[in-house]
Amino acid sequence: QDKHRYSGIVEDCCCDYETVDHLNEEVLHPLLQDLVKTPFFRYFKVKLWCNCPFWPDDGMCRLRDCSVCECPENEFPELFKKPYHHGLPSDDLKCQEGKPQAAVDRTLDSKAFRGWTETDNPWTYDDETDNSEMTYVNLQLNPERYTGYTGPSARRIWDAVYSENCPKYPAEELCQEEKILYKLISGLHSSISIHIASDYLLDEATNLWGHNLDLMYNQVLRYPNRVQNLYFTFLFVLRAVTKAADYLEQAEYDTGNPTKDLKTHSLMRQLLYNPKLQAACPLPFDEAKLWKGQRGPELKQKIQAQFKNISALMDCVGCEKCRLWGKLQVLGLGTALKILFSVNGEDHSHQTLELQRNEVIALINLLNRLSESINLSMKWEQQLKNSMKEQ
Ligand code: FAD
Secondary structure, three states, rough: OOOOOOEEOOOOOEHHHHHHHHHHHHHHHHHHHHHHOOOHHEEEEEEEOOOOOOOOOOOOOOOOHOOOOEEOOOOOOOOHHOOOOOOOOOOOOOOOOOOOOOEEOHHHHOOOOOOOOOOOOOOOOOOOOOOOOOEEHHHHHOOOOOOOOOOOOHHHHHHHHHHOOOOOOOOOHHHHHHHHHHHHHHHHHHHHHHHHOEEEEEEEEOEEOOOHHHHHHHHHHHHHHHHHHHHHHHHHHHHHHHHOHHHHHHOOOOOHHHHHHHHHHHHHHHHOOOOOHHOOOOOOOOOOHOOOOOOOOHHHHHHHHHHHHHHHHHHOOHHHHHHHHHHHHHEEEHHHHHHHHOOOOOOOOOOOOOOOHHHHHHHHHHHHHHHHHHHHHHHHHHHHHHHHHHH
């Protein structure tokens, strides 16, 4: 086996690359893949039709794969919608991607997420309280993949996202907290690019989908920083999940199907208290060293406002499916930031942890996306190395 392409500890984290790869491949990735398929984690509540607060809509999507296939009224668990249990939907009720949706439920009952808090996340822009514009999306039917969303519209979003955390002084003068925000965004960007390259429309005429290795290389693999930032973001989110272990272990994963819900709970426990993870990488990221010094509180406010703007920018993404995954993953990052920096005495408010159902769904789905990206980048890097050896 070749030595890992990156060696040593992932910068600003507490575990090395080889350990992360090994843990991810052996333990975390298989667990997360199972978890996101459970009824609790596969439905995401989202407001997809929203106005960009910064500029007029410039939707520039070429493919019909841009559109999201929402859940017909009868598909998602009844329990999500009504206060009483009426059983689970059939698993084979599927709406077809790209086809116009029939019945879409935008009238969620406010008790849908009962047992879970409705407190707003201080790091994100979205108002998560239920309202008539919210809809449920089955994430399993709407994979993050190539959509043809490219050009000035997509570029404008990324430029705005990066300018939000790129102050007007040179990069080397950035403090650690600001670097961390940059790395989180860059790591997420790498992950999105990896998913586009790994599920790409290779031939429009024959509708052939597959890997686009050139894109993968040119967008991510040839830039070591982008790969390193992906590992950083993964460990940061993993730390948030394990830090919230006690809360997440006791949470309610009820969807009205006791067998499946029990499985969800069991998978969560395996993730949260994993002996292999605890032995090999007990503290994936050490949040305690941040926000120290006199500037700490002011800096936190500033970075929180910057992240909020990034979250608001997701409403400007001009392709529905990209917006869905953009919103989900930014909410997932916002949830990780909330867990690590806004509760349990690390904030002036001294709040105890309270999470919305949607935040938990976003957090675990984000961790799964990052875990998948690490797996894919590792395998493809190996493939590239092998093909270079053959030449
Ligand atoms: P872009 O990916 O647009 O990058 C723009 C610039 O950012 C690059 O030139 C480079 O300077 C810099 N950059 C790139 N990667 C990194 C990194 N990891 N770290 C730091 N800097 C970097 N398209 C889809 O097909 N499917 C999707 O699901 C999808 N989701 C999206 C979600 C969001 C939130 C956004 C904003 C865009 C999404 N897109 C999606 C579009 C996609 O991300 C690209 O913008 C598009 O493929 C065009 O790529 P590009 O080559 O112009 O470079």
